[in-house]
Amino acid sequence: MNVPHSIPVERQAFRDAMAGLAAAVNVITTDGPHGRAGFTATAVCSVTDQPPTLLVCINRGASVYESFTGNGMVCVNTLGNGQQALSNAFGGKTAQEERFATGHWSQGVTGAPILEGAKLSFDCRITSSTSVGTHDILICEVLDIRQQNEADVLVYFARRYHELAGTQASV
Ligand SMILES: NC(=O)C1=CN([C@@H]2O[C@H](COP(=O)(O)OP(=O)(O)OC[C@H]3O[C@@H](n4cnc5c(N)ncnc54)[C@H](O)[C@@H]3O)[C@@H](O)[C@H]2O)C=CC1
């Protein structure tokens, strides 16, 4: 059987294509012996509901990388309307103190910062990780969930933020 030659996909072509996927915007936080830290991530996905598990992709070159892998605990805070400033602050190049000053925080079972007013917060333990290219895929077991069913949703699509009305069935 003839297999057509594949043409290598350039990095920019991949990014341009990925800009066509809509994604929820999340501020991922951690705290513990390796310090409090947080970053913005759209590369977050449900893996399985038994046990309830998310994945989070983190660039190994990010300044926050050692804090996350060292602490082994994360909170995935999904943003709602009006929280673009948080996404920008946690999106890189700013000091951690400056990032956390843009929000109000509490702590749950893992000790990772929970964002007051987030649409959803998943308090998680990192159970394993896999390196792929520049990133690590963190496998995160969900230990607790906080949610505001009526809150609106912030979506990142075509390199900018969009707002969606967010009513959903309760779980
Ligand atoms: N998965 C990631 O690491 C992501 C990183 N970013 C960061 O935010 C910056 C701004 O992003 P955009 O305004 O969307 O413009 P962009 O043109 O840099 O990226 C377009 C899309 O490509 C994907 N992407 C970007 N950088 C990536 C990376 N290093 N690894 C895997 N996928 C990646 C994302 O889906 C992103 O929305 C990026 O340059 C990047 O530094 C943004 C989204 C995802």
Ligand SMILES: Cc1cc2nc3c(=O)[nH]c(=O)nc-3n(C[C@H](O)[C@H](O)[C@H](O)COP(=O)(O)O)c2cc1C
């Ligand atoms: C909208 C948006 C989505 C992002 N998604 C991811 C992601 O899924 N994974 C990731 O490693 N970095 C992502 N980033 C980049 C990180 O937030 C950024 O690299 C991180 O804050 C670390 O930056 P620092 O090295 O300056 O601390 C995203 C940035 C933005 C603005």
